[in-house]
Amino acid sequence: MNLIAYALFLIAGLSVAAWLRRNPHDGQFLNQFPTAWVGFVCFMGLLFYVPTLRADRAAAQAGRVVSILIGQKVVYTCASAVNVFFDRSTDSAMGYVRFDADGQPEKKSKLRYDLCRGLVDFLANPNDLTHDRQEKIFAVHAVTHEARHMIGERNEAAADCQAVQRDAQTAKGFGASEDTARQLALAYYQTIYPTHPYFSSECKKGGALDENLPSSPWNLH
Ligand SMILES: [Zn+2]
Numbered sequence: 001m002n003l004i005a006y007a008l009f010l011i012a013g014l015s016v017a018a019w020l021r022r023n024p025h026d027g028q029f030l031n032q033f034p035t036a037w038v039g040f041v042c043f044m045g046l047l048f049y050v051p052t053l054r055a056d057r058a059a060a061q062a063g064r065v066v067s068i069l070i071g072q073k074v075v076y077t078c079a080s081a082v083n084v085f086f087d088r089s090t091d092s093a094m095g096y097v098r099f100d101a102d103g104q105p106e107k108k109s110k111l112r113y114d115l116c117r118g119l120v121d122f123l124a125n126p127n128d129l130t131h132d133r134q135e136k137i138f139a140v141h142a143v144t145h146e147a148r149h150m151i152g153e154r155n156e157a158a159a160d161c162q163a164v165q166r167d168a169q170t171a172k173g174f175g176a177s178e179d180t181a182r183q184l185a186l187a188y189y190q191t192i193y194p195t196h197p198y199f200s201s202e203c204k205k206g207g208a209l210d211e212n213l214p215s216s217p218w219n220l221h
Contacts (some may be wrong), residue, residue, distance in 0.1 A: 002052040002080050008045035010022050012038050052080065055116040058123050062111075065173035066147045069166070074150045075108040076143065078116035095142050097149035105154075109146035115139050126175035129183060134192075144170045160198035161209040164189050165216040180221045189217035 015038050022031060055078040062076045076095075094109040111119070118139030129136060144166050148159035154220050167188055171181035193199055202208040205218035213219065 002049060005045045005049035005052065008041050008048065012041040025108075052078075054120050055113070058116060059111065060118045061174070062119060062122060062143045066143060066170065068171055069169055070147055070151055072151060073107060074147060076106065076146070077110050078119075079110050079113050085214065095146045097146055099154065103154070104159050105150050105152055107150055109150060111142060111146070115142050119143065123174055126171065127177055127180045129180060129187075133187070137184055137192065139193075140171050140174065140184060141167050154200045157200040157203075158209060160193075161197065161200055161203035162211070164193060164203055165211050165213045168215040168217075168220060181215075185215065185217050185220060193209065 002213075015034055019033055020146070024031065048102065059076040059078045063074055066076075067073050095109050095115060098106045098107045114135075115138060118132065118135030122136040122139055141163055145159055145163040147170075148162045153159040153162060164185070168181040168185035171184045172178065176184065193203070200207075200209055202210075204210065205216075210218075
């Protein structure tokens with residue numbers, strides 16, 4: 001998406017540059033600044049850029065909220081729409097965190113474009129789980145999940161169970177009420193988690209992965 005915006009801004013810039021280099025002997029028409037054309041191209045560029053801008057702002061907010069929750073500075077970025085087609089080499093479809101040669105995680109995570117759309121929608125109205133419910137639940141959970149990698153957890157099943165137990169915290173950090181946060185965490189745990197590739201049968205009350213947090217789904221009833 002933003003590539004198209006950048007291309008349009010480039011065309012606008014080249015049009016202005018061409019006008020600045022105009023030959024005064026070319027005639028009246030060519031000497032006039034192409035206001036309508038440049039305006040149109042810039043307008044179209046902005047039209048394509050706004051979704052990217054909203055996604056970037058949502059990612060920045062996710063970084064601020066999660067940094068407070070985990071006590072470490074972490075950063076999220078949103079991949080562009082183009083990445084959905086070309087960036088398939090990541091550890092999961094939703095987001096990823098790189099680890100260096102010493103096994104240390106980067107403190108930044110890249111989220112998929114469509115996941116960021118769910119995040120944008122959730123942040124716009126954190127107490128509405130009626131519209132685009134699944135997308136919003138996935139977005140909050142993926143942000144929480146990637147945070148576990150950024151603090152050093154490499155095992156996917158462990159990271160996901162840790163996230164399961166913190167989804168409600170993340171949702172509240174994003175502005176959801178106690179009740180919405182509870183609904184969201186339970187919805188992930190009860191309806192999505194059981195068939196998820198990162199499912200662990202130890203992610204339950206008294207299981208090996210139970211951290212017994214107030215926000216663990218089995219403590220939210
Ligand atoms: Zn993961």
